[in-house]
Amino acid sequence: MEKLWKYCLSIGLVVWVVSCGENSTVKTAAVQDKALAEQVYEEGSHLLQGSPESMTRIEKAIALDTTYAEAIRELSVAYLKRGMPHKWKPIFDKAVEHDAATWQPWRGYLYLWFYRDYKKAIADFNASDTLTPNFIDQPQGHSVDYWRGIAYLGLKDYNSSIAYWNRHIQKETAETGEDWxxxxxxLYRGIAHYESGDTQKALLDFDKVIGLFKQSADAKYYKAKVLFEREDYDAAEALVNDAITDYNGGFYNQRNYVETLRQLYPVDLKTLKESILRQK
Known part of the structure; x- marks a missing residue:
């Protein structure tokens, strides 16, 4: 009986050693695949985004490491920019699945601008607060507070929009100074104030933009609207003329690929100027 017990222990030890060896081999292979995937991905980083060569190299990287969230995300964006959101979303969702802390706020940014789905955008921005509680995420170079300010403005929830603009501006001012x-x-906080009916606070923000940047068709347009409503027609006309000059010089709020929120167009400036001239 004692010999049988020792024999069983020996067999168990052999199985354990073999199993550990297999697990170690699998882990080593996974690490190697991940490193190779990153190498393939980085070697093609100079290629034009969305080009066949770029897409092929990204797909090769993902085949080597199916959890490579950055590559998965990059693969999806080319479809989105081509106007194929039905292909973009399932791929991007996989990137979020593998690295939510990094890519969920970015998905919110894309919901915001490409889908105009403000509620889903806000949900992703809110989730980022839970995923990274020790710092504020900054997808595409701006804080999630900044993006939430825009999303709530899109929903015409002016109180929430202004609250997030206040938080964003206060934090940035404290860290780097108002000039930065x-x-x-x-501008957007001013628009939120204006649309909510608080023209006095709106003017403060539009004047802030003009004071800091000098050339801003949007800020001058909205300030001219306020002055027009107050029947200060001469000042409104001078300002809308300045706004037209700034617009023609390219100094207006715009975005690549998509229309920005509250996009200003020449017809808006023309309509306002005609309304002012009719009252003079």
């Missing part, structure tokens, strides 16, 4: 705050934060 993104100018559109003041």
């Amino acid at each position: 705050v993104e100018i559109n934060a003041f």
Whole structure:
């Protein structure tokens, strides 16, 4: 009986050793595949985004490491920019699945601008607060507070929009100074104040934009609207003329690929100017 017990122990030890060896081999192979996937991905980083060569190299990287979230995300974006969101979303969702802390706020940014789905965008931005509680995520170079300010403005929830603009502006001012705050934060907060009926606070923000940047068709357009509503027609006309000059010089709020929120067009400036002239 004692010999049988020792024999069983020996067999168990052999099985354990073999199993550990197999697990170690699998782990080593996974590490090697991940390193090779990263190498393949980085070697093609100079290729034009969305080109066949770039897409092929990204797919090769993902085949080597199916959890490679950065490569999965990059693969999806080419479809989105081609206007194929039905292909973009399932791929991007996989990137979020493998690395939510990094890519969920980025998905919110894309919901915001490409889908105009403000509620889903806000949900992803809110989730980022839970995923990274020790810092504020900054997809595409701006804080999630900045993006939430825009999303709530899109929903016409002015109180929430203004609250997030306040938080964003206060934090940026405290860290780097007011001169370094993104100018559109003041512009959009001003628009939120204007649309909510608080023209006095709106003017403060539009004047802030003009004071910091000098040339802003949007800020001058909205300030001219306020002055027009107050029947200060001469000042409104002068300002809308300045706004037209700034617009023609390219100094207006715009985005690549998509229309920005509250996009300003020449017809808006023309309509406002005609309305002012009719009252003079």
